[in-house]
Amino acid sequence: MKKWNVGTRRSRLALIQTNWVVDRLKEMAPEADFALHEIVTKGDRILDVTLSKVGGKGLFVKEIEQSLYDKETDFAVHSLKDMPAELPEGLVIGAIPKRVDPRDVLLSKDGKTLDALPEGAIVGTSSLRRAAQLMAYRPDIQIESLRGNIDTRMRKLAEGNFDGIILAAAGLERASFDGTISQYLPVEISLPAVGQGALAIECRADDTETLELLRQLDHQPTRLAVTAERSFLHKLQGGCQVPIGAYATIGEGDLITMTGMVGSPDGKQMFKNTASGTDPVALGIQVAEALLAQGAGEVLAQVLRENEQ
Ligand SMILES: NCc1[nH]cc(CCC(=O)O)c1CC(=O)O
Structure with a gap:
């Protein structure tokens, strides 16, 4: 029986995403076996520093790609938006499953929408993209840095440090947090990150057996859309x-x-x-x-x- 070794980050969201992919593949290839390999990335180790200050490119994928090169793993599941525009030599995206909601969302005290936030409200995000667009729409808003995984960010909102925080709908949806969203931000206000809401399954370019397995999970319209976005990036x-x-x-x-x-x-x-x-x-x-x-x-x-x- 063929056994596939699957690389994943250790965060709750990453594990949910990887298990989702493995479950779909098991439906398509019931005879196959899958073993998860949890890999701690540089991005996971430096959660207390603003990502933009540590040269964010590929921070969450490098160690995982090394395990593909070393043949310790056969494929790896990533959030597509964490992937650099260019893949290293010898690796390819073997499948891009159907994208879920690409939008950013606001989570706020008392469920207020962006328009209802008080003058000078403090909004937490460490994304320059989100900060820039929020300030373009509401120049009175104060942006404060907010790092950590989804649970940490939601806890900081609950502790009262912020009037609101911005997250990706996709992560909340996949991790079943959706009851807490105050507003889905229209893409006209907050254009998403390249690839937001999509997953990327990366493998070795010459591994035809794995490519054949993964191809069944590829969603052509999502691949077209994301290819255009990544070309732009x-x-x-x-x-x-x-x-x-x-x-x-x-x-x-x-x-x-x-x-x-x-x-x-x-x-x-x-x-x-x-x-x-x-x-x-x-x-x-x-x-x-x-x-x-x-x-x-x-x-x-x-x-x-x-x-x-
Ligand atoms: N920046 C981290 C990150 N990378 C992927 C997601 C989940 C959303 C997705 O899969 O596009 C998140 C969390 C967030 O931005 O709120």
């Missing part, structure tokens, strides 16, 4: 430490429509562009180039300089 050379967002949807005839965003961390400058096309890579590049033509390159360069200090 790649063109802008962005990681999770820059205020970049993108969201693509698939319409009739596999027409992809994508909005891309670059903002300054204070939200005072916002560059957005929306375009449609059928080639996801070309569309990502096209939207990125439209933002660069508006002046987004200077904002990105400024953020990178600040991160280096």
Whole structure:
């Protein structure tokens, strides 16, 4: 009997996601056996430091990728938004399952919506993308850093440190926290991170047996959308430490429509562009180039300089 070794982070959300993938694969290949390998990543070890200050790129995936190279594991389940725009040599995304809700959500004291938060409200997030967009919409809001896994962040809200916090709907949904959401933020206010709400199952490019297994879980419309978003991210050379967002949807005839965003961390400058096309890579590049033509390159360069200090 074939046994697959599966890499995962140890967080509650990561384990839920990995078990979800393994359960789907067991339905498709009842004769197969799966063993989970929990891997502690650098990102998990430095939860008390703002991610943007430690060079966030790939912080949650590096050790897991090493275990793929070492053949200690055959595939690994990641949140797609934690993955750098470019995969290391020899590794591929073998499957992208159907995306769940890509939106950001507000969790607040007394269930208040963003518009109902008091003047000068304190909102917790360590994401430059979320902070920039919140301040663009409500310049009076004070952003404070908020790190940790979902449980930690929700506890800090309950302890009264914040008027509200921003999280991804996807994580809450998968971990069944959904009763606590105060508002789903429209993508017009908070454009999601590239790949938000999607999972990526990574494996070795030459491992045809694993690729064949994983292919059954691949959702083509999600792959098209996420490929456009990642092409946009790649063109802008962005990681999770820059205020970049993108969201693509698939319409009739596999027409992809994508909005891309670059903002300054204070939200005072916002560059957005929306375009449609059928080639996801070309569309990502096209939207990125439209933002660069508006002046987004200077904002990105400024953020990178600040991160280096
Ligand atoms: N930044 C960490 C992270 N990476 C993936 C998710 C869950 C959402 C997803 O799978 O897209 C989260 C939590 C969050 O942003 O609230």
